[in-house]
Amino acid sequence: MMKIVWQKQEMPDATVDVGRLEELARQILVEIGEDPARAGLLETPRRYAKWWKEFVEYDAGKVDTLFESSTLGQTVMVSGMTVWSLCEHHLLPFSCDLAVAYKSGGTLLGLSKFARIAHKHAHKLQVQERLVSDIADEIADITGTDDLAVVGRGEHLCMTMRGIRTPSTMSSSVFRGVFEKSEHARAEIFAQLGAK
Known part of the structure; x- marks a missing residue:
């Protein structure tokens, strides 16, 4: 079986040229047969940029806010986080419901930090598999644990709005450490998620 290794993508450091994006938005409107000077579209290039x-x-x-853990080896799971990102193939949005689980060592990651990490990685062009993998990498780096799982379930508008035009849910997951090695540990995750 071929193992896919995602190349970690950092957030861009450059600031966005808002004026240039406005020009491009006006050009797109003209190219699709619209009049950027009509009332409903006057502010669209600014909003787009x-x-x-x-x-x-x-x-x-x-x-990276960490707290001292009072127990060791407990499974900590945060689920129900929804983020929006953009498909790098069509520049269309996809939503992704995420769940993260890890075995706590000596420290616990602050609860809101899971969502912050998820949103941080959602704000770039990508594929869902990379989003899930990048979230797992950062949580592992911060918590120092090798025992973690990240599950993502997404709807991709590049499939829903174009091409086949059929809504569907795509699932992708990363299992590491005990969650990769133990069927029981994976089953615990799916039981808590109410696997659909």
């Missing part, structure tokens, strides 16, 4: 700026320059804030 502002949205890209917000997406690319997103700041998740502090993601």
Whole structure:
């Protein structure tokens, strides 16, 4: 079986040229047969540029707050986090419901940090598999644990809105350490998720 290794992508450091994006938005409107000077579209290029700026320059804030753990080896799971990202193949959005589980060692990651990490990695062009893998990598780096699982279930508008035009749910997962080696540990995750 071929093992896929994702190349870690860092967030871009460059700031967005809002003026240039506005020009491009006007050009797109003209190319699809619209009039960027009509009432309903006058502010669209500005909004388009502002949205890209917000997406690319997103700041998740502090993601590495750790607390001392009172127990060792307990499974900690955070689920029900939904993020939006952009498919790098079509520049169309996809939503992804995420669940993260790890075996606590001497420290616990602050609860809100899971969502911050998920949003941090969602704000770039990508595929769902890489999103799930990047989230797992960062949580492993911060917590120092090798025992973790990340499960993502997404709807991709590149399939829902174009091509076959059929809504569906794509699942992708990363299992490491005990979650990779133990069927029982994986079953615990899926039981808590109410596997669909």
